[in-house]
Amino acid sequence: MDLQFTPQHEKFRSEVRGWIDANLERRWTEELRDPANGENELVEVRRSWQAKLNEAGYLGMDWPEEWGGRGATVVEKAIFLEESLRADSPPIPNFLGIGLLGPALIHHGTEDQRRRFIPKMLSGEEIWCQGFSEPAAGSDLASLRCRAEPDGEDWRITGQKVWTTFGPWADWIFVLARTDMDDRHGGISFFLVPLDQEGCDVRPLLQISGESEFGEVFFDGALAKGEHLVGKIGEGWRIAMTVLSYERGASALTDPARNDVFLADLVEGLRENGTLHLPDVREKLARLFVQNEVIRANGYRTLATLASGSAPGPESSIEKLLWSEYAQKQSETALELLGPRAHLRLRSPLARTEMDWAREFLWDRAGTIYSGSSEIQRNIISKRVLNLPTS
Amino acid sequence: MQFNLDEDRALLKQSTRELLESESPLTDARAIMEDSSEGYDKALYANLAELGYMGLAVPEEEGGSGVGAIGLVAVLEELGRAAFPGPFLDMAMAAEVLRGVKEPEGAEWLRRLVAGEALVLIANSESLSGDEPIEPNTHFEDGRVTGSKHFVPFGAQADAMLVSTDAGLVVVPKPDAGWNADLLEALDHAQRLASIDFDASCTQLTDSGTAATLLESAHQLGALGAAALMLGLMERTLEMTLSYTMERQAFGAPIATFQVLQHRQADMFIHTESTRAAVYRAAWAADHDPDSASRLIAVAKAAAGDAGRWVAGQSIQLHGGVGYTWEYDPHIYLKRIKTLEQFYGTTRSQLEKVLQAARI
Structure with missing residues (x-):
């Protein structure tokens, strides 16, 4: 066992920390509570932060140098993400492009596709959203009906995508569409589609938090160029599944780091309220600290697995369940322990100014649904780890 | 970054599993837990001591096996799997105390514990409600200890007790009289919890601070x-x-x-x-x-x-x-x-x- 970071890792960490200190003008929570910042302005704050990160070479760090990366190890990437969260820096807007599509193009795309899309993806000039889920295909993604029909060399996409994160600000969408109506998995292909065209209609969806971070996308014969098919016809499902697995792992330490920020605020709020000494408050608070350390311990294990060159197995479902369910517990506890003031939205009179716990409480409901619901994660563990039989 | 056990400890863990599978299958372990008076298999403990298990976390230069907390944890994980009966962990705790004792008596008891010659346990708890403030009421004076300790796992079987007193730690070898252990009937009978009344001669090992x-x-x-x-x-x-x-x-x-x-x-x-x-x-x-x-x-x-x-x-x-x-x-x-x-x-x-x- 060795859970220590090497001197090189520590050096890298202090570089990152120094760079963030020098470049981050305002913490993300400060941007969020600035009355001048509407949703569109906040996206611009995120976009300009992404541009800075890109110039400094902190995006796609683990990609080959040729594609803007620095061939960083997964541990370095995890350190960078951990430091970003610790500093409460803005989340980049193109996280779906860089997190999912970038690796997909590097592994499965053509040279032309990489050259055309990766630089603007990294710079934030082109924001990407993901067109996987449909109204009748959420957890059961392979039942998707959106179809792609050949039109000469090109393709015409018809159907509907929904819960499309960042859809309202995206320029492009990567779409899973059916090229064969009968072959459940083998009939799905992976297309890159520009949203600014006839035949594409993006409508924001109002979320329970009052924001519209996601939307729905209607395709009515939208054009996907022939050269924008990723992989071969019928490989969409396989590509999508491998792409989703790239996301796991490097973020192993980011959730605990984010929770540290939240927990520090919770402690601060309890001090203000004068309730930090109460035994029931302390017990609930301590259980959050314990669980967050359990998540961090799991993160170290995942990171060690990745660092040794192995892919994280279905055990990464554990991680998804742990962080998403913990987050709900954390914000529920905060709303309970901090009292009525914690229910006030950031810009309300009387609100605490540091943290919008009411927003977190609502937002945390999403974590157990997106990116494979908790129920799907438990299916994965029962079937692929515990090998429980299907009836 | 490496989460897996190193080769030596992985081997230790594996051989512990094999040993327990052959020497302490659950049916045997249950018979010992349920029916034996000691609550553990003395012969098997002696065997484990010979193999170095009683001083796992004790450094080699102090006569132990020196596999550290990681090695000890790997072994305990296996003992847990097997629901292995007996005061194994309690002995490891006593060894940890004895390591820090400067008096030569401490080293001698540690040697005997590690060698499997003596079952040495800590008797600390006095409260009936859980965790202790470490300010014992048990009294030490003129080479005698008087007072009561509760919830000592396998306390009735001990060959010697490390007892916390108002003057520090003392060691009480099992005397013929002056040490009365009452077996408690607890949720887990297998732990053989005991309450012990001391009125016995003993040797002081440390002051209160130590x-x-x-x-x-x-x-x-x-x-x-x-x-x-x-x-x-x-x-x-x-x-x-x-x-x-x-x-x-x-x-x-x-x-x-x-x-x-x-x-x-x-x-x-x-x-x-x-x-x-x-x-x-x-x-x-x-x-x-x-x-x-x-x-x-x-x-x-x-x-x-x-x-x-x-x-x-x-x-x-x-x-x-x-x-x-x-x-x-x-x-x-x-x-x-x-x-x-x-x-x-x-x-x-x-x-x-x-x-x-x-x-x-």
Whole structure:
């Protein structure tokens, strides 16, 4: 066992920390509570932060140098993400492009596709959203009906995508569409589609938090160029599944780091309220600290697995369940322990100014649904780890 | 970054598993827990001592095996799996105390403990309500100790007791008279908890300040060890439940095909695996990162207790009616886990430690 970071890792960490200190003008929570910042302005704050990160070479760090990366190890990437969260820096807007599509193009795309899309993806000039889920295909993604029909060399996409994160600000969408109506998995292909065209209609969806971070996308014969098919016809499902697995792992330490920020605020709020000494408050608070350390311990294990060159197995479902369910517990506890003031939205009179716990409480409901619901994660563990039989 | 055990410790863990599978299968272990007067297999303990198991965390230069907290935890995980009866962890805690004793008497008792010649245990608890303030009422004067200690696992079997007193630690070899042990009837009979009244001659080992430090260090080892035992107990509990639900038929199918049972067992797996991460991280800290060891051990103990209790309860639930019978094994695991959760540092005290470590 060795859970220590090497001197090189520590050096890298202090570089990152120094760079963030020098470049981050305002913490993300400060941007969020600035009355001048509407949703569109906040996206611009995120976009300009992404541009800075890109110039400094902190995006796609683990990609080959040729594609803007620095061939960083997964541990370095995890350190960078951990430091970003610790500093409460803005989340980049193109996280779906860089997190999912970038690796997909590097592994499965053509040279032309990489050259055309990766630089603007990294710079934030082109924001990407993901067109996987449909109204009748959420957890059961392979039942998707959106179809792609050949039109000469090109393709015409018809159907509907929904819960499309960042859809309202995206320029492009990567779409899973059916090229064969009968072959459940083998009939799905992976297309890159520009949203600014006839035949594409993006409508924001109002979320329970009052924001519209996601939307729905209607395709009515939208054009996907022939050269924008990723992989071969019928490989969409396989590509999508491998792409989703790239996301796991490097973020192993980011959730605990984010929770540290939240927990520090919770402690601060309890001090203000004068309730930090109460035994029931302390017990609930301590259980959050314990669980967050359990998540961090799991993160170290995942990171060690990745660092040794192995892919994280279905055990990464554990991680998804742990962080998403913990987050709900954390914000529920905060709303309970901090009292009525914690229910006030950031810009309300009387609100605490540091943290919008009411927003977190609502937002945390999403974590157990997106990116494979908790129920799907438990299916994965029962079937692929515990090998429980299907009836 | 490496989470796996190194080769030596992995080998130690594997050979411990094989040894226990052949020398202490659950039917034998149950017979010892339920029927024997000692509550443990003395011959097997002697055998383990010969193999170096009684001084696992004691450095080699002090006569131990020197495999550190990580090695000890790996072994305890296996002992937990086997629901291995006896005062194994309690002896490791006593060894931890003896290591810090400067008097030559300490080294001699440590040697005897490690060699398996003497069952040496700590008698510290006086309160009936859980964690102690370490200000014992037990009195030491003129080479005699008087007072009562409670909840000493296997206390009636000890050859010597390390007793905390108002003047520091004393060692009390088992006298013919002046030491009366009452066996307590507890939730987990297998732990053979005893209350002991002392009015006996003894030898002082340390002053009060040193005693507090050594006991704290032993309790820390005990908390880590208990968490490791719970990890092993949880693992085996899950395995038993998986095989039972795959065999048991209802509504024309193995009950493991029902999604509600699948998800429940997925949750048992998550609890077990996340406990594993926390326990080994704490063990690593105990060996390599003293600044955070105390906090991470408290995390592991509290987490293992909460997770273990739930997993053991679900095991009984998923076994259904037979899970409530004495004949089936899940209750062995439930009782041991519940006991380990409460003793070796209550959850409440571990939670408070976690907050205090964060200056809260």
